[in-house]
Amino acid sequence: MIIKPFNAAHIGLFVFAAAAVLFLRLILRDRSEKARKLVLIVICCVNIVCFFAYKFALSRDAEFLAVSGIEKFNWFNELPIQLCNINMFLIPIGLIAKKRPILGFSFFVAPLGAAMALFFPEAAFNGYSLFLPRMLGFCLTHLVILICGISLAALGLYRPKFSDFPGILITFICLAIGAHCVNLILRATVCPYANYFFTYHVDISILNLFWSWIPLPLLYLLPGIVILLAYMLLVSLLFFTADVIREKKKAAASAEWQK
Structure with missing residues (x-):
């Protein structure tokens, strides 16, 4: 099963992600908020373990x-502080x-971030079998990040306002500045090409x-x-519209019942 952007197998990954979100919503919709939170936290923790297992496999992948044009695997370039995988920690926090x-x-x-990584993969993750260890690790970790992020809203744990x-935006700016500081330190010491959050040109x-x-x-x-602000505005507007429609239906149903 070869994975290339927009081929059948690649699209199937996103279908799987959508199905996983719907499945989580279905099985957890009657559970308490505490239970829903716990499930997402556990999934993120399992994904962290999978992430490091995947990176270990990469370190052995000649x-x-x-x-990638890398002479030697450098763990300092594979830390989970990229725009997408940092969310494995941020969601539980x-x-x-x-x-x-x-x-x-x-x-x-x-x-x-996870979708962008999957749609525009680096050369080492483009055109290879899904069952290759590095491909399986790459796709699985990013899909779980995608699923958990969307599930925040699907499970009613976060509603955009x-x-x-x-x-x-302040959180984004602080994280970007923090990532850039990490890049500066790593580039001056143990990893001359560190580029978390892509703060250097890529x-x-x-x-x-x-x-x-x-x-x-x-x-x-x-x-x-x-661009992020425009994206947030569009998504929040969709949620706002859905809430307005829901409230109107409730009001209409209440008025009909009172008759």
Whole structure:
């Protein structure tokens, strides 16, 4: 089963993710909020274990090193602090601490980051069998991040609000600055090509465009905040519209019952 962007197997991964979200909603809809939180936290914890197992497999994968143009595997370049996989930790933290900015970031950014990684994979993860250890690990960890992020809303644990936007953007900016500081330290010491959160220029079409506008590390991501804000606005508007329709139906049903 070869995985390439937009082929049948690749689309099947997203169908699986959608089915998994619906399955979680179905089996947990009558459970308490505590139970729903616990399930997501456990899934994230299992995914963390899978993530490190997948990275260990990568460290033994000579083909991965050759295709990626890396002479030696460097664990400091594989830490779970990328835009997508950091959510394996943020989702449990947000649920336990009940912090809406963190949950909002995880809801909006985790699915988006994971989906982008799957739609635009690096060469070592493009055109290979799903059952290759590195492909299975890559697809599985990103799919679970996608599923958990969407499930925050599907399980009623987070409902987007326009008032959440400032906190989410501040969270994003703080994490990006933190990631850039990590990059600076790692580049000066043990990993000269560390690039968490892509704060340094990387050859990705949209990021190439941003770099042509602002050729400065970290700052070149500023246009991405505008895109993220537009995406958040669109998604929140859909939820707001759904809530309005639901309330109107409830009001109509109540009025009909009173007659």
